[in-house]
Amino acid sequence: xNALFQYISTVFKxxxxxxxxxxxxxxxxxxxxxxxxxxxxxNRETLKMFERFRGEVIMxxxxxxxHLCTGCGICELNCxxxxxxxxxxxxxxxxxxxxxxxxxxxxxxxxxxxxxxCVKACPTGAIVMGQNFEHAEWDRxxxxxVLNQPGSKIAQxxxx
Amino acid sequence: MxxxxxxxxxxxxxxxxxxxxxxSPTAATVVEWTIIGVSYLLFIALFGLFLVYAxxxxxxxxxxRLGPMRVGPWGIFQTIADFIKLLMKELIMVKxxxxxxxxxxxxxxxxxxxxxxxxxxxxxxxxxLDFDIGIFYVTAVSSIGVIGILIAGWSSxxxxxLIGAMRSGAQIxxxxxxxxxxxxxMIIFAGSMxxxxxxxxxxxxxxxxxxxxxxxxxxxxxxxAGTAETxxxxxxxxxxxxxxxxxxxxxxxxxxxxxxxxxxxxNLFIVAAMATTVFLGGWMPLHFxxxxxxxxxxxxxxxxxxxxxxxxxxxxxxxxxxxxxxRLRVDQILTLEWKYLxxxxxxxxxxxxxxxxxxxxx
Numbered sequence: 001x002n003a004l005f006q007y008i009s010t011v012f013k014x015x016x017x018x019x020x021x022x023x024x025x026x027x028x029x030x031x032x033x034x035x036x037x038x039x040x041x042x043n044r045e046t047l048k049m050f051e052r053f054r055g056e057v058i059m060x061x062x063x064x065x066x067h068l069c070t071g072c073g074i075c076e077l078n079c080x081x082x083x084x085x086x087x088x089x090x091x092x093x094x095x096x097x098x099x100x101x102x103x104x105x106x107x108x109x110x111x112x113x114x115x116x117x118c119v120k121a122c123p124t125g126a127i128v129m130g131q132n133f134e135h136a137e138w139d140r141x142x143x144x145x146v147l148n149q150p151g152s153k154i155a156q157x158x159x160x
Numbered sequence: 161m162x163x164x165x166x167x168x169x170x171x172x173x174x175x176x177x178x179x180x181x182x183x184s185p186t187a188a189t190v191v192e193w194t195i196i197g198v199s200y201l202l203f204i205a206l207f208g209l210f211l212v213y214a215x216x217x218x219x220x221x222x223x224x225r226l227g228p229m230r231v232g233p234w235g236i237f238q239t240i241a242d243f244i245k246l247l248m249k250e251l252i253m254v255k256x257x258x259x260x261x262x263x264x265x266x267x268x269x270x271x272x273x274x275x276x277x278x279x280x281x282x283x284x285x286x287x288x289l290d291f292d293i294g295i296f297y298v299t300a301v302s303s304i305g306v307i308g309i310l311i312a313g314w315s316s317x318x319x320x321x322l323i324g325a326m327r328s329g330a331q332i333x334x335x336x337x338x339x340x341x342x343x344x345x346m347i348i349f350a351g352s353m354x355x356x357x358x359x360x361x362x363x364x365x366x367x368x369x370x371x372x373x374x375x376x377x378x379x380x381x382x383x384x385a386g387t388a389e390t391x392x393x394x395x396x397x398x399x400x401x402x403x404x405x406x407x408x409x410x411x412x413x414x415x416x417x418x419x420x421x422x423x424x425x426x427n428l429f430i431v432a433a434m435a436t437t438v439f440l441g442g443w444m445p446l447h448f449x450x451x452x453x454x455x456x457x458x459x460x461x462x463x464x465x466x467x468x469x470x471x472x473x474x475x476x477x478x479x480x481x482x483x484x485x486x487r488l489r490v491d492q493i494l495t496l497e498w499k500y501l502x503x504x505x506x507x508x509x510x511x512x513x514x515x516x517x518x519x520x521x522x
Contacts, residue, residue: 011500029221037220
């Protein structure tokens with residue numbers, strides 16, 4: 001008798017769990033406005049990527065064309081596949097001291113795996129991950145970018 | 161009565177008389193056969209295309225995707241494009257295959273599907289064959305398909321195909337029993353195996369409502385076993401893509417593969433149509449006992465629309481199963497059939513007999 005009771009309860013338990021699963025997928029089916037797929041080229045104008053999306057390494061500049069990069073080269077050391085090259089120069093400060101500064105921050109996006117290690121390693125937070133993901137080019141040389149803008153210099157008060 | 165306008169039996173009778181006037185009786189018969197054959201072919205091709213599209217869209221919606229969207233508005237021409245691609249593909253002939261059986265197998269599967277379609281009542285008078293053993297006929301011919309699958313697996317000379325075919329054979333032969341027994345439950349209730357009589361006796365209420373508890377149990381068992389018999393998920397281990405690279409149709413390509421593919425989808429339609437005919441009143445409109453105005457409005461919807469609405473509802477339910485439940489193992493499939501569905505089915509037949517004997521139904 002006990003075995004029979006157990007048998008019947010397994011049947012109902014089984015149906016119950018099946019219905020739980022169907023409830024989950026049913027909820028997805030009947031709320032089509034929550035679909036996660038996006039129609040990409042059509043929604044290009046309104047598309048907004050997520051904050052955590054890693055599209056490319058960029059170096060933000062303020063309105064005075066100043067950045068936070070000291071040219072220390074830690075990002076170059078941390079890059080696992082050598083997609084960053086730092087070319088630094090020596091500059092004279094106002095007090096007449098020699099000081100290292102960035103000449104060219106070269107970024108080979110064709111080699112980058114968007115691992116975020118350079119951004120994590122940067123002591124001054126000079127480079128961040130941008131959200132542009134349309135990197136297709138006709139010429140491979142265009143995949144090599146210089147991140148600091150021409151004529152830009154380091155912002156005041158950045159500690160090394 | 162509202163649906164006399166939608167009665168097709170007069171139309172077919174008049175067509176028959178018209179053909180007899182034009183030509184000899186033999187020629188008339190041949191012409192009628194041709195017309196019926198061509199319309200079934202057209203129906204299978206078009207409905208198969210629609211079903212593949214519907215399946216992809218339904219699947220996408222269950223997974224919060226959009227499905228095909230690019231070919232035509234909302235991707236409605238996607239399956240047509242896919243079909244053209246299938247037709248143009250090369251027919252690969254396996255060197256060590258048993259050539260005769262290898263070429264024969266897709267046709268056996270397709271013929272079984274065709275034969276089962278013949279007795280389905282689409283609307284009043286719109287039924288090719290009206291046997292007095294209709295249900296028996298359907299269960300008999302639909303199991304011919306498994307021979308095609310076994311032949312396909314054997315003749316391909318490929319271990320994946322053979323394993324897939326053997327699994328499929330074990331599965332279909334077991335679940336055939338459940339399908340038949342759940343239909344037997346309803347035959348006891350209806351008192352007839354003739355599909356037109358079964359539909360006609362549901363005029364004042366569908367069997368699912370009239371037969372209450374035993375009919376409901378039979379319906380659930382029929383849905384589970386019917387899903388298994390069409391080799392669809394969660395019972396699709398016969399063609400389990402991830403383990404068997406396609407199962408019995410691994411070695412098939414082009415139009416021969418399309419035959420298996422189409423037969424599978426049309427079998428889905430047949431299972432849904434049988435569920436509709438036996439449990440959900442066939443082409444009968446939905447009626448609620450005494451609400452006269454509601455019943456009259458329902459009568460205005462043509463029976464063929466009712467039939468396809470119900471069939472689509474059942475097919476949606478089966479697709480819902482497929483895209484929710486994970487695939488069962490072989491031992492789980494056989495346990496489900498022999499330890500659960502079969503005993504429940506046998507008890508259910510007793511219960512239905514009691515209900516019929518005591519007239520404890522609506």
